[in-house]
Amino acid sequence: MKYLKPWWSDGGGLLHLTILLSLAGLRVDLDLDLYLLLPPRTLLGDELLLPGGSTSPAYALSPFPALGGWGRAEPLHPKGRERDPAAPPEGQLLREIRALGVPFIPRTRVDAWLVHSVAAGDGDGAHALLGAAAASSAGGVGASVDGVSQAAPGGGGDPRAAPSSPLAAGEEEKTPAEPTAQVSDAGGHASEENEGLRTAERGSQHGENERRASAQKEKSLQQKTEDEKKTAERPAWEAEKTAESRNERHQNGTETSFSLEDLFQLLSSQPENLLEGISLGDIIPPLPGSINDGMNSPTHNFSQAISQDVNLHEAMLLCPDNVFRSDPAPRISQPQEPFLQLNSTFNPEQPFPGTNLTGFLPLDSQDLLYDLDINIFDEINLMSLATEGSFDPMEVSQLFEEPDSDSGLSLNSSLSSTSVTKSNSSHSICEGAIGYSSDLESLSQHDFEGAVGGYHAEPSKLCHTDQRSVSHFHEALAFQHILHNHTYHIQPSAPESNSQSFSWPGKSQKIRSRCHNDTDRNLSRDERRAKALHIPFSVDEIVRMPVESFNGMLSRHYLTDLQLSLIRDIRRRGKNKVAAQNCRKRKLDVLLNLEDDVCNLQAKKETLKRERIQCHKAINIMRQKLHDLYHDVFSRLRDDEGRPVNPSQYALQCSQDGSVLIVPKELVTSGHKKENEKGKRKREKN
């Protein structure tokens, strides 16, 4: 039994996957841990366990006894992705490999496997092996000869098969006495170094394909990373659109990539404990090298290199379209690690042209993903129906006679907190879609139930809803959300709290049922009506989508008159509700502005009063000064006889030429009277 052990690994969470393939007396145990940010060389020197004495010089390399346990997830390297200083340099290992005359440096686990297969004279190597394995193991791994495989679900991999314990069996095979050899390859940049060796083998073309695939994978990885970021902020309908487009691409055959998401989808369909016993090594090609700087302890076998503690729920929750998005913090050891970084494309032709992994994995992982989604939705719908009960005409009529009104189109989340606590506080967690107390709330709700009343629109069901129409519907809603935001100061609030709503799959149905009851109680009238009529849209969607999309959606679905009427009423009320909110807000703003104006005007009035008083004071001062001056002047005036002039009899009058005359007051008063009369006449004439 020989090992190809990765002398480096990358830190990360713990996803320990082991593939145990048994075939025709030659069992090949593949142990691989996938690190989320899988660097391109992650797969280099994959641990390869070749039991049965099938030795090959290619693997008689430097053993690393310190290598960790086989098939176990081990603690992360404390320094994350830093290379462990104890790890042997890549060059040294490469030299060792070359010195051994290995014609083909295993660049990936698969390569190594191929090398081994060729060296062991297994004909077409792993291609044949895997193909035969897939063909022979009708029940997938379950047909394998070792106990691990038997524990796996049969029947081609029912996603919800019974739990098994492959890890235990896998560990039985691992004994400390087993010789351990290590193969390292530089991968990425080192792959160029090994090009000469590769050309001697079919690995030459293989290497090119790998590089191509690697570049493709890098693209895919980046794309998926961006998608993840976007989808995290996108409304549900956009997320669904993405999922739909993926499905479409898949169905059109334009996308042949095999991503690790898909693998997780598959693995998530297996019992959780099976995850630890399944290796992905043979199906996961090397990943892009942009992040390949991580070298960890040699004691970290490949289990650590790609370790991510992902269980069934997370595999579902973190599916690519982000439909089921849960707060990963509680369970993922490294919450910041983007799950989708695991994505890597898989070219079915490389490196195993013709290899059919169907025995273990579906040929087309997208099918699996799609099927899994459908299954999940089916399950959810069933649960929904089970908890909600079936359609009840009495309930409907009762709902429509309800005097209370509260369409659930609560703007409270953005305007006030009172109504949040009033009606939407609980169903924001359980069934937020029906109301639109917040965007994310409806988003989450829609993700899980897709419609009011937990009804997810599906083809050939109650309403003729196809994924495309729903996606278009969501897209339109998203668009409308952008363009139709006439709300006043409406800010999204408390959407984060709704993340709890994504924890459905991980919660017990009991909790959910209880939540459902609470939700029903807190549903608005329109929500309850819509739910009773099984209207396949959320109230939020009905209200917020543009009229074109709205009409198109109505035309695309078969809806009864009652449903149509209710939908239109919901939309009208919802629109009006928003308008009323805005109107009140405006009114309040007007009132506040008027109050401000009143305050400002009052302040201005006070200021003017003070200025007036100041002016009066100044006038009085000036008047007093003039009076004093007047008397002072008269006191100095003398008539022709030298006698003082009496100010009561005479007055000072300034002429136009600037001279000052002493005029008897009688003349002054008569002249003033004449001037006043003239002025009056002029004014009258004018």
Added chain:
DNA sequence: CCCTCATGTCATGCC
């Protein structure tokens, strides 16, 4: 029980 406040709904007019 009454009042106030917030909110939903309807009717109506306008764009």
Added chain:
DNA sequence: AAGGCATGACATGAG
């Protein structure tokens, strides 16, 4: 003409 918005009026429930 239809749809949406704005707004007054009224109803309802909570505090």
